[in-house]
Amino acid sequence: MSEGLPSKKEALLLLRKSGCSKTVVEHCKSVARVALQMADVFKARRIKVDLELVEAGALLHDIGRSKTHTVHHAIVGAQIAESLGLPKPIISIIKRHVGGGITVKEARRLGWPEDIYMPKTLEEKIIAYADKLVDGSRKVTIERAIGKFISDQSLPRSSITLLRKLHQEMSALLGDCKCP
Numbered sequence: 001m002s003e004g005l006p007s008k009k010e011a012l013l014l015l016r017k018s019g020c021s022k023t024v025v026e027h028c029k030s031v032a033r034v035a036l037q038m039a040d041v042f043k044a045r046r047i048k049v050d051l052e053l054v055e056a057g058a059l060l061h062d063i064g065r066s067k068t069h070t071v072h073h074a075i076v077g078a079q080i081a082e083s084l085g086l087p088k089p090i091i092s093i094i095k096r097h098v099g100g101g102i103t104v105k106e107a108r109r110l111g112w113p114e115d116i117y118m119p120k121t122l123e124e125k126i127i128a129y130a131d132k133l134v135d136g137s138r139k140v141t142i143e144r145a146i147g148k149f150i151s152d153q154s155l156p157r158s159s160i161t162l163l164r165k166l167h168q169e170m171s172a173l174l175g176d177c178k179c180p
Contacts, residue, residue: 005052005053005087005089006056006060006090011055011060012029012059014084015059018063018080019066023137026137027137028058028060028061028062029059029137030136031058031059031062031127031131032055032059032130034058034133034134034139035057035058035126035127035130036054036058038129038130038174039051039126041174041175047122047173049123050123053089053090054126056090057089057090057127058093058127058131060094061077061094062131063080063094064077065077071098071102071110072110074095074098075112078091078094089121092116092121093127096118096120096124098128099128099149099155099163100119100159100161100162100163101119101166102118102156102158103118103156106159110156128166129166132146132167133145135148142163146164149163
């Protein structure tokens with residue numbers, strides 16, 4: 001891996017070497033495409049966004065799915081990223097992409113280490129949001145994503161509320177663009 005952020009090729013190699021299935025890799029590639037579309041809109045509107053971080057973070061956000069497909073994939077993924085020596089911004093993206101974020105109370109209930117699991121930076125928010133707009137490798141509406149999370153109960157209720165807030169925030173920032 002080159003100094004700093006991994007390239008697209010390096011990130012995809014890390015996913016494969018970590019044991020991610022082809023389905024997970026394709027999902028991550030789709031999330032990266034959607035996230036970069038959003039980031040391009042921000043860039044065009046002169047909102048500062050790190051395109052390289054968005055691409056690398058989106059590609060690696062689900063690296064923890066190499067070991068588990070539960071909500072805990074965020075924690076497992078952050079541990080994998082740390083063991084690989086990935087930069088802190090990538091590790092933060094991985095642990096903060098679940099739903100619209102995980103509250104401190106919910107993290108405690110899940111048995112997660114004390115930390116921040118809410119997306120804070122624009123790049124973290126872009127990736128968390130883009131991830132919800134991709135089911136498998138196809139784009140879906142936020143309403144469909146929320147409905148799926150509610151029906152399969154894969155996210156804590158508070159995370160769904162936070163996802164709705166993230167949707168409102170991102171929609172306001174993206175305006176009437178045709179993305180994602």
